[in-house]
Amino acid sequence: MHSLGILLSGRGSNFVAIADSIDAGRIPDAKISVVISNKPDAPGVEAARQRGLTALVIPSKGRSREGHDREVVAALKQHDVDLVCLAGYMRLLSPWFVQQFPHRILNIHPSLLPAFPGLEAQEQAVAYGVKVSGCTVHFVDEELDHGAIIVQRAVPVFNFDDEHYLADRILKQEHIAYTEAINIVLRGNYEMVGRRLRMKKIKKK
Numbered sequence: 732m733h734s735l736g737i738l739l740s741g742r743g744s745n746f747v748a749i750a751d752s753i754d755a756g757r758i759p760d761a762k763i764s765v766v767i768s769n770k771p772d773a774p775g776v777e778a779a780r781q782r783g784l785t786a787l788v789i790p791s792k793g794r795s796r797e798g799h800d801r802e803v804v805a806a807l808k809q810h811d812v813d814l815v816c817l818a819g820y821m822r823l824l825s826p827w828f829v830q831q832f833p834h835r836i837l838n839i840h841p842s843l844l845p846a847f848p849g850l851e852a853q854e855q856a857v858a859y860g861v862k863v864s865g866c867t868v869h870f871v872d873e874e875l876d877h878g879a880i881i882v883q884r885a886v887p888v889f890n891f892d893d894e895h896y897l898a899d900r901i902l903k904q905e906h907i908a909y910t911e912a913i914n915i916v917l918r919g920n921y922e923m924v925g926r927r928l929r930m931k932k933i934k935k936k
């Protein structure tokens with residue numbers, strides 16, 4: 732049984748989508764062992780508790796990055812987490828944190844990386860005038876929104892779009908993409924060629 736740890740800072744819709752996928756059997760052989768928020772008032776914490784999941788608040792305000800990260804990692808290890816999913820976690824991980832879970836930390840970003848990393852990705856996309864945007868689930872490395880790409884899903888950008896319309900359209904795809912990416916990583920049916928993730932062919936018996 733795989734043990735997932737979810738880190739979030741806010742609304743938590745990606746967390747809920749992952750939890751729904753597990754409950755519906757779309758992510759087999761997995762459970763969410765702990766949800767951790769760095770923000771005390773994150774709605775995702777309440778959503779987790781309502782589902783009967785363990786949800787911890789480890790506030791980051793005023794803490795050093797590594798001091799906070801050490802507490803978060805200790806909680807993840809205490810709950811035997813083997814896959815960490817960042818789901819709207821608005822905090823950069825220290826290199827030390829990243830090294831604790833090699834190729835076992837995923838993040839979702841609301842653009843087709845490497846376009847529009849960082850904050851307000853949907854607003855950046857509208858302002859730039861791209862005709863296609865989307866979302867990316869990637870491995871977390873030491874750089875912001877940078878690690879190897881696992882899944883991307885594209886959406887059109889329409890004339891009438893503002894960042895809110897676009898964000899809604901992308902979010903629906905985020906919820907599908909995260910489940911796809913978790914399944915790829917948990918099955919381990921891939922190889923890394925440089926920063927390229929390639930699915931292995933399934934051998935017929």
Ligand code: GRF
Nearest residue numbers: 742743744745819839840841
């Ligand atoms: C999503 O757009 C995600 O891509 C970004 O932060 C947002 C989190 O939304 N990293 P939610 O809290 O999962 O609803």
